[in-house]
Amino acid sequence: MNFISYDFNTASPEIDARVEALLSRMTLAEKVGQLVQANLRWRDDLDDQIRQGRVGSLLSLNGAEQINRFQRLAVEESRLGIPLIIGFDVIHGFRTVFPIPIAEACTWDPNLVSQAARVAAMEACVEGIDWIFAPMVDIARDPRWGRIAEGAGEDVFLGCAMARALVVGFQAADLPGGRRIVACPKHYAAYGAAEAGKDYNTVDISERTLRDTYLPPFKAAFDAGAATVMSAFNEIAGVPASANPFLLKTILRETWGWEGVVLSDFDALGELLHHGFAADHREAALRSFNAGVDMDMMGNAFPYHLANLVREDLVEEAQIDSAVRRVLRLKFALGLFEQPYTDPALAAQVQLTDEHREMALEVAQKSMVLLKNEGNLLPLGTDLRTIALIGPLADDHHNPLGCWHARGRDADVESVLDGLRAVLPEEAVLLHVPGCAIEDTTGGSAGADFDAAVSAALAADVAVLVLGEAEMQSGEAHSRAHLGLPGWQQDLLEAVVATGKPVVVVLMAGRPLVLPWMVEHVPAILMAWHGGIRAGRAIADILLGAVAPSGRLVVSFPRSEGQIPIYYGHKSTGRPADSEGVIQFDRRHRSVYLDEASTPQFPFGYGLSYTTFAYSDLQIEASEVTLDGVVVVSAEVANTGDRAGVETVQCYVRDLVGNVTRPVKELKGFQQLTLAPGERRRVRFEIPVRSLGFHNLELRYVVEPGDFRVWIGPNAAEGLQGEFVVKDS
Numbered sequence: 028m029n030f031i032s033y034d035f036n037t038a039s040p041e042i043d044a045r046v047e048a049l050l051s052r053m054t055l056a057e058k059v060g061q062l063v064q065a066n067l068r069w070r071d072d073l074d075d076q077i078r079q080g081r082v083g084s085l086l087s088l089n090g091a092e093q094i095n096r097f098q099r100l101a102v103e104e105s106r107l108g109i110p111l112i113i114g115f116d117v118i119h120g121f122r123t124v125f126p127i128p129i130a131e132a133c134t135w136d137p138n139l140v141s142q143a144a145r146v147a148a149m150e151a152c153v154e155g156i157d158w159i160f161a162p163m164v165d166i167a168r169d170p171r172w173g174r175i176a177e178g179a180g181e182d183v184f185l186g187c188a189m190a191r192a193l194v195v196g197f198q199a200a201d202l203p204g205g206r207r208i209v210a211c212p213k214h215y216a217a218y219g220a221a222e223a224g225k226d227y228n229t230v231d232i233s234e235r236t237l238r239d240t241y242l243p244p245f246k247a248a249f250d251a252g253a254a255t256v257m258s259a260f261n262e263i264a265g266v267p268a269s270a271n272p273f274l275l276k277t278i279l280r281e282t283w284g285w286e287g288v289v290l291s292d293f294d295a296l297g298e299l300l301h302h303g304f305a306a307d308h309r310e311a312a313l314r315s316f317n318a319g320v321d322m323d324m325m326g327n328a329f330p331y332h333l334a335n336l337v338r339e340d341l342v343e344e345a346q347i348d349s350a351v352r353r354v355l356r357l358k359f360a361l362g363l364f365e366q367p368y369t370d371p372a373l374a375a376q377v378q379l380t381d382e383h384r385e386m387a388l389e390v391a392q393k394s395m396v397l398l399k400n401e402g403n404l405l406p407l408g409t410d411l412r413t414i415a416l417i418g419p420l421a422d423d424h425h426n427p428l429g430c431w432h433a434r435g436r437d438a439d440v441e442s443v444l445d446g447l448r449a450v451l452p453e454e455a456v457l458l459h460v461p462g463c464a465i466e467d468t469t470g471g472s473a474g475a476d477f478d479a480a481v482s483a484a485l486a487a488d489v490a491v492l493v494l495g496e497a498e499m500q501s502g503e504a505h506s507r508a509h510l511g512l513p514g515w516q517q518d519l520l521e522a523v524v525a526t527g528k529p530v531v532v533v534l535m536a537g538r539p540l541v542l543p544w545m546v547e548h549v550p551a552i553l554m555a556w557h558g559g560i561r562a563g564r565a566i567a568d569i570l571l572g573a574v575a576p577s578g579r580l581v582v583s584f585p586r587s588e589g590q591i592p593i594y595y596g597h598k599s600t601g602r603p604a605d606s607e608g609v610i611q612f613d614r615r616h617r618s619v620y621l622d623e624a625s626t627p628q629f630p631f632g633y634g635l636s637y638t639t640f641a642y643s644d645l646q647i648e649a650s651e652v653t654l655d656g657v658v659v660v661s662a663e664v665a666n667t668g669d670r671a672g673v674e675t676v677q678c679y680v681r682d683l684v685g686n687v688t689r690p691v692k693e694l695k696g697f698q699q700l701t702l703a704p705g706e707r708r709r710v711r712f713e714i715p716v717r718s719l720g721f722h723n724l725e726l727r728y729v730v731e732p733g734d735f736r737v738w739i740g741p742n743a744a745e746g747l748q749g750e751f752v753v754k755d756s
């Protein structure tokens with residue numbers, strides 16, 4: 028990393044002294060005001076509320092001028108002049124929009140992801156934004172859930188790596204104008220475990236699963252310096268996360284000793300009434316504050332009830348003081364008292380620079396995953412005469428922005444048509460036919476022009492179809508029960524394939540899709556996700572071969588919705604699908620389906636290149652290691668093809684026997700290699716034995732001595748296998 032990052036959890040006696048001095052001057056009403064976050068729709072007397080010190084933070088404002096205006100009300104027209112902290116959803120870029128987070132994670136390049144996050148912070152801070160409501164670190168194993176688009180996928184180890192990378196980038200210490208931004212990992216916690224993949228739905232998981240799977244990325248984010256967290260909408264085992272003392276006090280404060288600010292998600296306190304967890308907003312304020320929420324986003328509870336609850340001795344003012352201290356400490360650390368305003372002229376100098384646009388292109392190129400390439404149809408090369416470019420997303424300037432695209436603008440997006448035009452030679456002919464809409468809301472095939480698409484394909488050397496989801500078909504509140512191609516796209520695809528011409532499909536989506544027909548009938552498939560403002564050029568570079576694909580999946584692709592949830596780190600069960608099973612009655616009984624395979628369409632970690640790699644000679648330095656030791660395992664990786672390529676070498680481990688059951692595989696390391704044709708290199712992993720633990724029967728983190736398996740390979744479904752033993756001492 029060529030920049031340093033700011034750790035907002037670093038203690039500062041000087042700041043603490045300033046906090047105490049200010050706190051001692053505050054009335055109870057002003058203290059409660061610091062615990063209220065509002066947006067422009069909160070109340071029509073917002074200006075007065077700010078002047079009276081009744082608001083501590085604003086979110087989702089538009090531009091430096093507007094933010095400066097509200098800051099002036101707080102700083103120059105309120106009694107104590109406490110500046111506001113300004114929050115915004117900067118999820119994958121600000122004006123320079125990068126690929127959606129699940130795509131960024133598919134780069135398996137934390138340093139690059141950090142760089143992109145720093146660019147987003149640079150572009151946001153010059154507008155006066157101090158608080159980025161990201162990274163979204165929810166582990167997600169259900170592609171029906173639309174918010175799988177916003178995170179780093181199914182795996183804990185990779186999820187932690189991306190959480191760290193994003194916090195480090197967002198909190199870069201060299202932002203323009205000396206400004207600072209604090210990250211806000213979300214949604215605490217286990218939001219991605221929503222039953223049936225329906226957003227906001229019930230979460231009912233064991234404490235062990237919570238501790239081993241869903242909490243580690245938050246701890247990684249805090250260890251990287253994040254000093255705020257956003258509590259989630261969902262309940263966990265009957266207790267809503269935004270009023271959950273186990274999450275907000277036992278884990279955050281007592282176990283982790285973390286002293287950051289807990290911000291509730293958007294009116295999550297008001298939603299306690301819908302949960303049937305609070306009878307009214309007064310009870311919602313009481314239960315959420317006493318559980319550990321510091322700040323009420325959209326303020327329907329705290330502003331109206333906290334002060335009275337203190338007067339009724341149901342909330343201790345000392346607890347109010349603690350929450351206010353955390354907020355004030357953050358505002359001092361952000362430098363808001365010294366520099367509450369921003370220079371509106373900075374935005375034009377910092378946003379959407381050529382350097383930022385080049386980085387968006389690099390991230391897009393490295394995020395795309397080649398899923399199939401039968402007969403090496405790709406790369407197409409540049410000597411093609413005619414390309415039929417078909418599909419509703421082929422010349423789309425909006426949907427590559429993806430969900431949560433902040434200040435992204437359609438005008439900044441390069442479509443696939445733009446990208447191909449930019450890189451194809453003059454004499455090449457591009458026949459562009461949308462063919463149908465992304466999703467057909469008319470109930471008929473309105474807008475479908477299959478004939479024109481078929482004619483274009485017949486007139487071309489190759490047909491490239493750009494298909495998939497609109498950005499609003501993933502993201503918040505956008506879960507899908509059916510994960511095939513929306514609208515008439517499957518019919519369009521089949522019509523073009525029926526021409527017998529070579530077909531390439533480029534998929535744009537915010538989630539894994541269910542594509543059995545396509546996988547069987549189409550020779551080349553590139554998963555491009557929603558690739559940001561440079562998606563079109565990145566796709567063109569990969570299709571024509573200027574860049575080789577190197578993305579690797581961070582979520583398993585299901586063969587059908589019936590398999591979901593499907594993820595590689597599952598438990599073995601007593602009758603594993605790959606076992607002989609048990610003869611019961613007259614048939615072998617195993618944990619399988621009668622009508623579907625048990626393996627995914629594409630496994631976690633999977634992706635093809637334009638070359639091939641071979642793995643050999645796995646070596647384990649010591650077959651026995653102690654609990655405080657390090658397992659050293661290596662293997663040779665060779666580029667066995669005829670062009671250079673990037674391979675993401677992955678290392679997995681399995682704890683064969685435990686006092687609780689353990690996953691059949693867990694990612695414990697990855698390294699990226701660029702190898703020239705014929706080049707081979709030994710890749711070495713040093714895995715601290717301490718990292719092989721889990722929460723045992725007493726829910727204590729332990730590493731148990733015993734037998735382990737280890738793999739080094741290209742994805743979760745294959746690799747060279749070895750064994751080692753962990754000894755007590």
Ligand code: GLC
Nearest residue numbers: 086087116160213292293503
């Ligand atoms: C939304 C989302 C959260 C976002 C917040 C503010 O409902 O759940 O991710 O940061 O509100 O926009």
